[in-house]
Amino acid sequence: xxxxxxxxxxxxxxxxxxxxxxxxxxxxxxxxxxxxPTVDAALAARVWKAVAELDYLxxxxxxALVSGKSRLLGLIVSEITNPFFPELIQxxxxxxxxxxxxxxxxSTSHDPKKMDTCVRRMLERKVDGVAIMTFGFxxxxxxxxxxxxxxxxxxxxxxxxxxxxxxxxxxREGIQEGVQHLAALGHRKxxxxxxxxxxxxAQARKSAFLESMQSAAVPINPKWIVEGDHTLEGGRDAxxxxxxxxxxxxxxxxxxxxxxxxxxxxVFEARLRIPEDLSLIGFDNIHMAEYTIPPLTTVQMSCKDLxxxxxxxxxxxxxxxxxxxxxxxxxxxxxIVRQTTGQPRN
Amino acid sequence: xxxxxxxxxxxxxxxxxxxxxxxxxxxxxxxxxxxxPTVDAALAARVWKAVAELDYLxxxxxxALVSGKSRLLGLIVSEITNPFFPELIQxxxxxxxxxxxxxxxxSTSHDPKKMDTCVRRMLERKVDGVAIMTFGFxxxxxxxxxxxxxxxxxxxxxxxxxxxxxxxxxxREGIQEGVQHLAALGHRKxxxxxxxxxxxxAQARKSAFLESMQSAAVPINPKWIVEGDHTLEGGRDAxxxxxxxxxxxxxxxxxxxxxxxxxxxxVFEARLRIPEDLSLIGFDNIHMAEYTIPPLTTVQMSCKDLxxxxxxxxxxxxxxxxxxxxxxxxxxxxxIVRQTTGQPRN
DNA sequence: CTGAAAGCGCTAACAA
DNA sequence: TTGTTAGCGCTTTCAG
Numbered sequence: 001x002x003x004x005x006x007x008x009x010x011x012x013x014x015x016x017x018x019x020x021x022x023x024x025x026x027x028x029x030x031x032x033x034x035x036x037p038t039v040d041a042a043l044a045a046r047v048w049k050a051v052a053e054l055d056y057l058x059x060x061x062x063x064a065l066v067s068g069k070s071r072l073l074g075l076i077v078s079e080i081t082n083p084f085f086p087e088l089i090q091x092x093x094x095x096x097x098x099x100x101x102x103x104x105x106x107s108t109s110h111d112p113k114k115m116d117t118c119v120r121r122m123l124e125r126k127v128d129g130v131a132i133m134t135f136g137f138x139x140x141x142x143x144x145x146x147x148x149x150x151x152x153x154x155x156x157x158x159x160x161x162x163x164x165x166x167x168x169x170x171x172r173e174g175i176q177e178g179v180q181h182l183a184a185l186g187h188r189k190x191x192x193x194x195x196x197x198x199x200x201x202a203q204a205r206k207s208a209f210l211e212s213m214q215s216a217a218v219p220i221n222p223k224w225i226v227e228g229d230h231t232l233e234g235g236r237d238a239x240x241x242x243x244x245x246x247x248x249x250x251x252x253x254x255x256x257x258x259x260x261x262x263x264x265x266x267v268f269e270a271r272l273r274i275p276e277d278l279s280l281i282g283f284d285n286i287h288m289a290e291y292t293i294p295p296l297t298t299v300q301m302s303c304k305d306l307x308x309x310x311x312x313x314x315x316x317x318x319x320x321x322x323x324x325x326x327x328x329x330x331x332x333x334x335x336i337v338r339q340t341t342g343q344p345r346n
Numbered sequence: 347x348x349x350x351x352x353x354x355x356x357x358x359x360x361x362x363x364x365x366x367x368x369x370x371x372x373x374x375x376x377x378x379x380x381x382x383p384t385v386d387a388a389l390a391a392r393v394w395k396a397v398a399e400l401d402y403l404x405x406x407x408x409x410a411l412v413s414g415k416s417r418l419l420g421l422i423v424s425e426i427t428n429p430f431f432p433e434l435i436q437x438x439x440x441x442x443x444x445x446x447x448x449x450x451x452x453s454t455s456h457d458p459k460k461m462d463t464c465v466r467r468m469l470e471r472k473v474d475g476v477a478i479m480t481f482g483f484x485x486x487x488x489x490x491x492x493x494x495x496x497x498x499x500x501x502x503x504x505x506x507x508x509x510x511x512x513x514x515x516x517x518r519e520g521i522q523e524g525v526q527h528l529a530a531l532g533h534r535k536x537x538x539x540x541x542x543x544x545x546x547x548a549q550a551r552k553s554a555f556l557e558s559m560q561s562a563a564v565p566i567n568p569k570w571i572v573e574g575d576h577t578l579e580g581g582r583d584a585x586x587x588x589x590x591x592x593x594x595x596x597x598x599x600x601x602x603x604x605x606x607x608x609x610x611x612x613v614f615e616a617r618l619r620i621p622e623d624l625s626l627i628g629f630d631n632i633h634m635a636e637y638t639i640p641p642l643t644t645v646q647m648s649c650k651d652l653x654x655x656x657x658x659x660x661x662x663x664x665x666x667x668x669x670x671x672x673x674x675x676x677x678x679x680x681x682i683v684r685q686t687t688g689q690p691r692n
Numbered sequence: 693c694t695g696a697a698a699g700c701g702c703t704a705a706c707a708a
Numbered sequence: 709t710t711g712t713t714a715g716c717g718c719t720t721t722c723a724g
Contacts, residue, residue: 372719407719
């Protein structure tokens, strides 16, 4: 063997090796790999054979450098440990990988500084697009992403951001169904534990609840409207606040499932029972909701749907004549009735 | 302005722009950015100023191409929707990002084909190292990773893989504590719901249980040793199998928390109570375990610890004189007593 | 201590 | 249709 270069086992088969092995030029190898139609079938066959024999894998870095496309998609979520997100991520990843994209995940923990870092990371790695699935933040430092004309997808954010897609969640639908379901069961005393109100999404859910209550002509008792923080602990604390009052509601809706699970906890500690003493409705329909005790009635917002549409929008911006301009897609919500809702006592 | 090139807003400030702006050569910019100590302080200052003024971000692709280091770490998990993993991922990501690495996540869903895809993705992106946190698989197609001499970290796998780190989990510790805790409470009828036994980790946990039972001189009833699959559903089904028998155990240990939560579900459906009718111990101490109703007594295996040590091993292989050779680190486990364990009836 | 120049592996003109 | 060649943005010898 006269191979001058590599002797260590760390093999670095590159396009030249393939070209040599197939007896063609590197350009032909490149064309073949990229499925350029003008390559002669016989040569292409030789190339593929060489590729297989040498276990050749194109170097993505080099490809990215020359093409300007990294085939990397950013996905920014608020809390990867919030069960809603892994499901979203899984679906997002599935589709992205399927399309030959890789994903870069960043979680902000609701911390502006971390959001900063995330954006920076995305920029450095030259992602081709970013999906920002943080459910609310206000006017953050995405300026740079926008300046660089990187396709962006948000959930439900009042835009003002040109050339970005937005996934607009119709919270109203499902929440209204929830309130109606409760009202139909005979509930007139319905409480609500919101998410942190500085989040647009939490605001939106709360508004949807309030409006739905009005439509259903159920009186609203402000004492039963408590702010939580979308965590288990927050839900438990909020419910304890409600339970410490003289007048108790017969049902409670929550801004998300984790909050509802926190409520179950508080109710259990108070030695009350669900749904006998209190009906409960969550929001998100995370996988876990199906298995709480008892299984949680909740409003579903399909995270698969969300993920799919997010990737689709991003990809559409990346394709040749990719749809520029404001794309807005609506994500529906609907009630999933399980076992935490029942008729109120007496 | 005589800037010939870019007019579109998609700014692509590169190293030449910075060099020009600072009045130095690109080599000096590069050195400054890489903190090469021999750069004159005055020049360095000019460079940093230019970097700041131009909002310059080095192109990672180019860096990777020339340096051969992608600063990308692969992280392969089995199921991102299993709550154990997000916590692991979060910690892994935190440390990696902190060290200037980005992570590529792949989930196998216990599917060999997906594992294949994952490995391929890692290879294509030229990751600098891979952590395989799948809790068991047998002799998979990592050959390529090994051939390419990519640093690998496994959890608890009998190696034969040269130059790989292995995180060896000491299941025994915590499980023994669990059995002893139960025995001390007066339990003599203890069941066990294992994970899928084709997984080494599930095997190991089961063995640890069996051995601990022997050490504690508690008789083992094979009818109460059931195989689950580490899911909620699996746990519920397994518990239903146990509940359908004539003789019932007074306590059950599970191979993971999701299984235990499934057990809670089955017990609830059977209108029995925990811990009054059945004591229950899980494994993993996922975040959720603290908030099940009642809170789950479980064996903790610190996923933070796992993540930290995994990244550390990987990085140590990457540093200049990086510790080659077999690194083996032990991860401890211990019992966290909460409220699903109590004395057996009568 | 600094700059010029040679690539890293690949794609995309441009020629042949 | 195929090959030659010029970079993509950066790091890194090698002179100066």
